[in-house]
Amino acid sequence: MNIEVFFCKKNPAYFFGLIFSFLIFIGTLLFLAGFFSSAEKDFALIEKKIKVDTHTRITFLDSRGSILIKTGLQSPDHYPVYKKYISINDIDPEFIKDLLIFEDRTFYVHWGFSFSTSAYAVVRHIFHSLQKGIYSLFGHSHTFSYRGGSTITQQTVKIMLDNPPRTIKNKMKEIYLALRLELFLYNGERSRMDAKRRVLETYLNNVYTGFRTRGIASASMILFGKDSINNLSQEERIMLLAVIHAPGVFYTGNIRIKEPIINKITYVLMDNHRIFRKADASDIAMNYGTKKNALLRRLAISPRSAFINAWFYYHPVPPSEKVHLYYRQDLDQRLNTQFNAYLEKVNAVGKKPCSVYGAYSVIHPKTNTIISAGEAKCSTFNELTARRPVSSVIKPLIYLSAMDKFQWQPNYIVNDSRITVEIDEATDYSPENYYRFPKGDLSLKSALKFSSNTVSLKILDSVGMDYAYTKIRRVFYPEIRNDYQDSTANVLIPKVYSLALGTLEAGIIDITQAYSVILREGMIAPLRWSHQDPPGKGISVYSPRSAWQMKEMLTGISGVLGTGYMLSMNTSGKNPLIAKEIGGKSGSNDRDSWFIGYTEDLIIGVWLGSDTARKKKNFGAVAAWYKLMQEAAKDYPQRPLSYPNALYRGYYCTANGSFKISNCRRIESSVFLKEGGKLGAG
Numbered sequence: 001m002n003i004e005v006f007f008c009k010k011n012p013a014y015f016f017g018l019i020f021s022f023l024i025f026i027g028t029l030l031f032l033a034g035f036f037s038s039a040e041k042d043f044a045l046i047e048k049k050i051k052v053d054t055h056t057r058i059t060f061l062d063s064r065g066s067i068l069i070k071t072g073l074q075s076p077d078h079y080p081v082y083k084k085y086i087s088i089n090d091i092d093p094e095f096i097k098d099l100l101i102f103e104d105r106t107f108y109v110h111w112g113f114s115f116s117t118s119a120y121a122v123v124r125h126i127f128h129s130l131q132k133g134i135y136s137l138f139g140h141s142h143t144f145s146y147r148g149g150s151t152i153t154q155q156t157v158k159i160m161l162d163n164p165p166r167t168i169k170n171k172m173k174e175i176y177l178a179l180r181l182e183l184f185l186y187n188g189e190r191s192r193m194d195a196k197r198r199v200l201e202t203y204l205n206n207v208y209t210g211f212r213t214r215g216i217a218s219a220s221m222i223l224f225g226k227d228s229i230n231n232l233s234q235e236e237r238i239m240l241l242a243v244i245h246a247p248g249v250f251y252t253g254n255i256r257i258k259e260p261i262i263n264k265i266t267y268v269l270m271d272n273h274r275i276f277r278k279a280d281a282s283d284i285a286m287n288y289g290t291k292k293n294a295l296l297r298r299l300a301i302s303p304r305s306a307f308i309n310a311w312f313y314y315h316p317v318p319p320s321e322k323v324h325l326y327y328r329q330d331l332d333q334r335l336n337t338q339f340n341a342y343l344e345k346v347n348a349v350g351k352k353p354c355s356v357y358g359a360y361s362v363i364h365p366k367t368n369t370i371i372s373a374g375e376a377k378c379s380t381f382n383e384l385t386a387r388r389p390v391s392s393v394i395k396p397l398i399y400l401s402a403m404d405k406f407q408w409q410p411n412y413i414v415n416d417s418r419i420t421v422e423i424d425e426a427t428d429y430s431p432e433n434y435y436r437f438p439k440g441d442l443s444l445k446s447a448l449k450f451s452s453n454t455v456s457l458k459i460l461d462s463v464g465m466d467y468a469y470t471k472i473r474r475v476f477y478p479e480i481r482n483d484y485q486d487s488t489a490n491v492l493i494p495k496v497y498s499l500a501l502g503t504l505e506a507g508i509i510d511i512t513q514a515y516s517v518i519l520r521e522g523m524i525a526p527l528r529w530s531h532q533d534p535p536g537k538g539i540s541v542y543s544p545r546s547a548w549q550m551k552e553m554l555t556g557i558s559g560v561l562g563t564g565y566m567l568s569m570n571t572s573g574k575n576p577l578i579a580k581e582i583g584g585k586s587g588s589n590d591r592d593s594w595f596i597g598y599t600e601d602l603i604i605g606v607w608l609g610s611d612t613a614r615k616k617k618n619f620g621a622v623a624a625w626y627k628l629m630q631e632a633a634k635d636y637p638q639r640p641l642s643y644p645n646a647l648y649r650g651y652y653c654t655a656n657g658s659f660k661i662s663n664c665r666r667i668e669s670s671v672f673l674k675e676g677g678k679l680g681a682g
Contacts, residue, residue: 035169035172035173036176038173039173039176039177039180042161042173042177043177043180043181043184045160045161046157046160046161046177046181047184049160050160050185050202058070058321058322058323059321059322059323060308060311060322060323060325060327061322061323061324061325062325062327062328062329063325063326063327063328063329063371064329064330065324066329068307068308068325068327068329069305069308085205085215085217086204086205086215086216086217086229087201088197088198088200088201088204090228090229090230091204091216091229091230092229092230092231092232092237094232094237095229095232095237095240095241096200097274098237098238098241098269098274099152099204099241099244100152101268101269101272101274102241102245102265102268102269103152103155103244104151104152106151107151107152107153107196107200108193108196110151110153111179111182111183112151112153112154112175112178112179112180112181112182113151113153113154113175113178113179114151150174151178152199152200152203153178153181153182153199154174154175154178155203155207156178156181156199156202156203156206157174157177157178157181158174159203159206159207159208160202160206161177181199182195182196182199185198185199204216205217207244208247209243209244209247210243210247216229216240216243216244217229219240219243219244220236220240223236223239223240223243224236224239234275234279235279235283235284238262238265238266238269238279238284239262239284241265242258242261242262242265245261245265246261258281258284259281259282260281262279262281262284263281266278266279266281306359306373306374306375306382306383306384307325307327307332307372307373307374307384309382309384309385310373310382310384310385310509311323311325311529311530313382313384313385313490314490314509314527314529315529323530323532324530324531324532325529325530325531326364326367326369326370326371326528326529326530326531327370327371327372327529328371328372328635331362331371331372331631331632331635332371332372332373332374334631335360335362335372335374335628335631335632336374338627338628338631339358339360339374339376339606339624339627339628340376340377341627342620342623342624342627343356343357343358343376343378343608343624346608346620347378353378354376354378355610355611355612356608356609356610356620357375357376357378357383357608357609357610358375358376358383358508358593358606358607358608358609358621358624359373359374359375359376359383359384359386359508359606359607360372360373360374360375360508360604360605360606360607360624360625360628361373361384361508361509361512361604361605362512362602362603362604362628362632363512363513363516363527363602363603363604363605364601364602365516365519365520365598365601365602365603366601367528368516368520368525368527368528368535368536369527369528369529370509370513370527370528370529373508373509383508383607383609384507384508384509385490385507385509386507386508386609387490387491387492387505387506387507388505388506388507388591388592388607388609389502389503389504389505389589389592390502390504390505390506390511390587390592390594391501391502391587391588391589391592391594392451392456392501392502392585392586392587392588392594393502393511393585393586393587393594393595393596394472394499394500394502394504394587395448395451395456395500395502395585395587396448396515396518396550396553396554396585397471397472397475397514397517398456398459398460398468398472398499398500399444399448399456399459399550399553400471400518400542400546400547400550401459401460401463401467401468401471401472401542402459402462402463403444403542403543403545403546403549403550404471404542404543404546405463405467406462406463408444409444409549409657409670409672410443410444410445410549410552410553410668410670410671410672411443411444411445411650411652411657411658411659411668411670412443412444412657413441413442413443413656413657414441414442414443414444414447414455414458414459415440415441415442416433416438416439416440416442416447416450416452416454416455417438417440417454418430418431418432418454419454419457419458419461421457421461421497423496423497429457429497429498431453431454431457431498431501432453432454433450433452433453433454434451434453435450439452441655441656442455442654443652443654443657443668444553445553445556445668445670446556446654446668448553448554448556448585449556451585451586451587453500453501456500456501457497457500457501459500460497460499460500461497465495465497465499468499469493469495469499471541471542472493472499472504473493474524474539474541475514475517475524475541476491476493476506476510476514477491478524478525478526478538478539478541490506490507490509490510491504491505491506491507491510492504492505492506502587502589508605508606508607509527509605511594511596511605511607512596512603512604512605513527515596515598515603515605516603517541517542517547518547518550518551518554518583518598519547519551519598519603520538520547521544521547521548521679522540522541522542522543522544522546522547523538523539523540523541524538524539524541525537525538525539543679544679545673545679548643548644548647548671548679549647549670549671549672551583551641551643552583552641552643552670552671553670554583554584554585554598555581555582555583555641556668581599581600581638581639581640581641582597582598582599582629583597583598583599583641584596584597584598584625585597586621586622588621590613590614591609591610591611591612591613591614592607592608592609592610593607593608593609593620593621593622594606594607594608594621595621595622595624595625597625597629599629599633599636599638599639599641600638600639600640600641600642601636601639602629602632602636604625604628604629604632606621606624606625606628607621608620608621608624643671644679645677646673646674646677646678646679647671647672647673647674647677647679648671648672648674649669649670649671649672650669650670650671650672651667651668651669652667652668652669652670653666653667654666654667654668
């Protein structure tokens with residue numbers, strides 16, 4: 001009898017067992033292949049960061065060649081923070097001994113992973129979890145401190161990968177990458193001791209130390225007011241260890257939450273005979289509370305630092321030693337003064353410092369360059385890269401989609417009655433307008449001037465979600481391939497019907513740049529910050545006709561009846577702005593206020609924000625924009641908005657869009673393409 005026939009026919013369990021084992025084997029191979037492929041990609045990123053020339057001191061120059069700031073760039077893919085590179089040879093050896101005793105006692109023995117330390121951490125965690133359960137069973141509560149089992153090499157891996165989520169897979173990957181890192185450095189250094197010192201150097205220069213800083217050199221600058229890490233006192237060594245152990249704690253005024261950490265470090269060092277007297281925790285916490293971080297706070301809020309911070313955010317590739325920016329330092333300082341003076345007045349009304357904060361950006365559309373950007377001085381965050389809902393500011397891009405797809409003109413009539421859009425079988429979407437009573441039939445220009453929500457939703461529904469979404473995405477994410485970068489956008493574009501009302505989230509720089517598509521004949525290209533940035537080919541998103549017409553349509557916003565009506569109220573004085581020569585769009589919700597406005601030579605975007613809801617929705621972006629534009633007009637005098645000869649100004653009746661205006665009660669004007677006129681392909 002054939003043995004194979006016997007097992008297949010007489011013993012089917014054996015046959016299915018073979019298949020099951022084979023599937024497990026294939027699944028294991030696929031998992032391992034995916035795991036190692038992903039891990040190697042992560043290691044390539046770590047290797048790239050380590051190979052960056054950490055000693056480079058980058059000098060930034062403004063548009064006139066004046067030096068702005070010097071900075072040491074360690075890791076180009078990290079969030080922009082202030083860092084100063086320091087060699088392991090310049091760090092106090094006693095501090096390194098303290099660090100290894102507290103964080104990783106077997107550092108010079110293991111190859112990136114310590115099985116005994118990890119096993120002890122797991123057992124200790126299980127034991128304390130059982131204790132906590134017993135305490136809870138009898139109605140008592142007690143907090144236990146869980147000890148981590150990661151070596152310094154593992155911590156370095158996590159830091160270089162920007163602290164990925166804690167999962168079993170990531171923990172396995174972390175162990176593998178720690179071994180790879182040690183072997184990689186061992187092959188690149190003269191000895192294993194040199195490789196270990198390189199790991200320590202990488203760790204101490206990249207470890208997060210709080211308040212937007214990385215590295216113990218930055219921490220020393222803030223806490224002690226000195227760059228040197230040599231000859232540290234006992235208190236200074238303890239303080240640096242505490243900042244590494246709990247970085248978020250030491251830039252607050254709460255002394256009580258600092259003392260337990262300092263005591264914990266003190267006892268560990270005493271048990272290991274590193275110090276021989278107990279440190280006064282309250283004295284250390286008091287001395288290094290908040291007074292020293294004023295140095296970095298002043299650096300962080302200066303306009304030049306805000307601009308440089310944003311530059312790093314949009315440029316992940318390390319630059320050359322000198323970066324010649326288009327930044328106008330003279331103009332920026334004046335704008336920053338005006339902006340923060342206005343915010344002080346706004347906050348003085350509510351008597352709450354920095355309850356309203358914000359940022360602005362200034363773009364020169366002809367050259368597609370950013371020449372100024374700033375943020376609120378009172379804020380400790382990088383507001384220039386903050387992403388917030390843009391509200392009605394997005395509506396011109398919605399309108400442009402319909403003008404392209406259906407060849408709609410500014411005089412096209414749409415009724416502002418409510419519309420209900422079916423999201424799914426159980427959900428409908430039917431927004432209201434901010435004005436109480438319907439206005440009936442409106443031209444596109446009037447609907448945009450009144451910022452009609454219902455018309456914007458009708459347009460989105462008419463052109464189709466896919467079409468409008470594709471157009472808007474190309475504005476923020478142009479499909480450009482070059483050495484600069486694929487895209488610079490910091491934008492979240494939801495593919496939902498509420499996009500018509502502005503649920504899109506963007507930073508002030510990105511939404512300001514988006515309006516350049518209107519002033520550049522429907523073309524978009526990556527924004528240029530410096531002379532090192534190539535011009536970029538750019539792509540056509542909207543037709544030139546639609547872009548030129550939108551440029552004129554948005555001038556209605558600054559009229560008395562438009563949502564930017566405050567501009568017409570601020571056109572008196574020695575240097576008045578000509579309201580009809582200003583284009584722009586406002587947007588607001590209960591936490592954000594926006595205005596993106598332009599003249600022939602400048603686009604200025606302003607965003608004001610609040611962490612709490614405010615009854616008055618538009619709380620000042622238009623007025624802040626006016627202050628900035630009034631100051632900028634000293635360098636860029638107001639000129640009439642220009643249009644090509646292929647367009648002519650036509651007058652039409654707002655009730656029906658007809659060019660027969662003899663018996664019309666309300667008349668509007670806009671620009672239209674002459675018969676036979678050509679503006680180029682869309």
